[in-house]
Amino acid sequence: MQDGIGKDADWWRGAVIYQIYPRSYQDSNGDGIGDLKGIADRLPHIAALGADAIWISPFFTSPMKDFGYDVSDYCDVDPMFGSLADFDLVVETAHSYGLKVMIDLVLSHTAESHPWFATSRQNRSNDKSGWYVWADPKPDGTPPNNWLSVFGGSAWQWDARREQYYLHNFLTSQPDLNLHHAPVQDALLDVARFWLKRGVNGFRLDTINFYFHDKHLRDNPSLPPELRNDSIAPSVNPYNHQLHLFSKNQPENLEFLRKFRAVLDPYAAAAVGEVGDAQRGLEIMAEYTSGGDKVQMCYPFEMLQPARLTADLAATTFDRLAKAAPDAWPCWAYSNHDTVRHITRWNLSDTAARTYAAMLMCLRGSVCLYQGEEIGLPEAEIGLDELQDPYGIQFWPEFKGRDGCRTPMIWTTDNALCGFSSAPKAWLPVTAPHRPLSVAAQTGRAGSMLEHYRAALTFRRQHPTLRDGTMTGWHSDGQVFSFLRTGGETLFCAFNLTEAETSVSLPEGDWTGLADAIHGAPVTGRTARLSGWGFVVAKRS
Structure with missing residues (x-):
């Protein structure tokens, strides 16, 4: 141990x-x-x-x-x-x-072949019966609510043995643990x-x-089309049509x-x-x-x-x-x-x-x-x-x-x-x-x-401030993202995230460019000229 x-x-x-x-x-x-x-x-x-x-x-x-x-x-x-x-x-x-x-x-969630689920699905009274999310159908036999699976379709799968639905946020073969x-x-x-x-x-x-x-299995509200941007689900997936407030x-x-x-x-x-x-x-x-x-x-x-x-x-x-x-x-x-x-x-x-x-x-x-x-x-x-x-x-x-x-x-x-x-x-x-x-x-x-x-x-290793120092003063002018890192030293970092050349003005003080080994731009006085996709990391003296 x-x-x-x-x-x-x-x-x-x-x-x-x-x-x-x-x-x-x-x-x-x-x-x-x-x-x-x-x-x-x-x-x-x-x-x-x-x-x-x-x-x-x-x-x-x-x-x-x-x-x-x-x-x-x-x-x-x-x-x-x-x-x-x-x-x-x-x-x-x-x-x-x-x-x-x-x-x-x-x-x-587990696989449906996990022994826990194999026991849980046998009936409603075994010692694992409450280990997964089981729910009765609505009176018309449909799933208990409108929750959707990340992998498409309803997040509920019918199980004939228990005559209940079980929850699966992903594949039907991945039942959710309770x-x-x-x-x-x-x-x-x-x-x-x-x-x-x-x-x-x-x-x-x-x-x-x-x-x-949600213990009460309340329906998720719908999501307006302009907000349907979920990186865990492609745009063609109806999962994006809900605000997943309760699931x-x-x-x-x-x-x-x-x-x-x-x-x-x-x-x-x-x-x-x-x-x-x-x-x-x-x-x-x-x-x-x-x-x-x-x-x-x-x-x-x-x-x-x-x-x-x-x-x-x-x-x-x-x-x-x-x-x-x-x-x-x-x-x-x-x-x-x-x-x-x-x-x-x-x-x-x-x-x-x-x-x-x-x-x-x-x-x-x-x-x-x-x-x-x-x-x-x-x-x-x-x-x-x-x-x-x-x-x-x-x-x-x-x-x-x-x-x-x-x-x-x-x-x-x-x-x-x-x-x-x-x-x-x-x-x-x-x-x-x-x-x-x-x-x-x-x-x-x-x-x-x-x-x-x-x-x-x-x-990064050579400058512990980059690992655990504070980050302040972040700023964007639409082209350059810049910020200060402060710890054992004070570092100014600026990154040109476009193809167009530009220049940046460093804060007050004397600065020395540090990033030669990773092709950072040099510093002249309080100015650094950044090529397209150029950047600068400088240390305050």
Whole structure:
């Protein structure tokens, strides 16, 4: 058993967390699917990048209808990915490189094949009968309310054995747990303890704001068309037609998160929650992370939206965050396993992508990087015949799903699968535009995207103020987003988020440009000339 005595309980504050999608990171046994041993083999790459921690997407026992986000055993490894011994190897190896290990916990729902659900659905009187969200039909036999599933259609599925509907916010094969029921909370907290005792340093909490539903099952109100912008659901999905006032975001979640935090603290462990809500994501994040008694950090979807992050949007985001809770701690991300890679989503040139990477390293908060982001991978084009994602299949071709961001990591150009696997075919294809972007091709090559990310992460480490200092004075003139970071030193940061050249005036004082290693602009007096997509980071003398 490991505990937090003598450890840095604030290691997460300002940390750079590298997300690994295990199916696509490294295959060690030649079956075309990534696994835990493969992750252990590739940890030197993440250590050399300069990350502080890894987050591994689900590897638990699962029928894989939603690729691991449908768990049938929270305390074991799916044979596809290896064994518990292989997981222990990942933890041991990561710790030897100074990397913390976070794992993905899916606590809002299970797979329908989970033993808990198999028992719960048998009848209304068994010892698990209240572990899931069951409800009687309306008198006409229709579902109990109008709630919709993120994956399309009603969020209710009829079960003939109980003659009731069960709630599923995602696939029908992902029944929602009833966290209003105390034994369910106890069981989930025991899951967290199981992994903490194996040495994990924290958790990424999937769909953290979906844990509780309205006890009274009230209908959600409709949402005006001009407000239908939800990054967790494509525009063609009727899910966007509702304000999800009662199906998620319930106040009871705060007390459960306090219980969860009490489990974390003895291990100096941390949690980052995924807040899936387009209307109130920042405000919910503030509720969940403020006060020091709930989760340490959350990542909202403001920087995962289809619309490019402009200077105005960045300033508005920090305005909202400051108003909601000044002490809230965000974890910013541009890409992940559920969104189109940001280079494609925002149609970025290499130069623009480098500037956004530099800006991410300078913002107040922690950072999540998604595998392949550091080598500049664009979204892969996947044909319908090769699509695996049930979400994409459901809404094809208007929405092509999530497979385009989940294709194999590109390590070399030595074989058909670019070092990911020795198999003739992977679970998802390697596409031609990815091949020249391999880690091997970019390592040590001046000016490569990989070396830029390494330099940017090094720069962040060299200036602790960027990790945990305050952020004030943010401002947008429509083209440049600028702000001050203050801690052991005072830094001025300004990022030109357009192609047009411009200049910025620095605040009063004497300033020295710092960012030569990541190609920041020089400072002349109190002025910096910024090229298109240029930026400056300067230190007050």
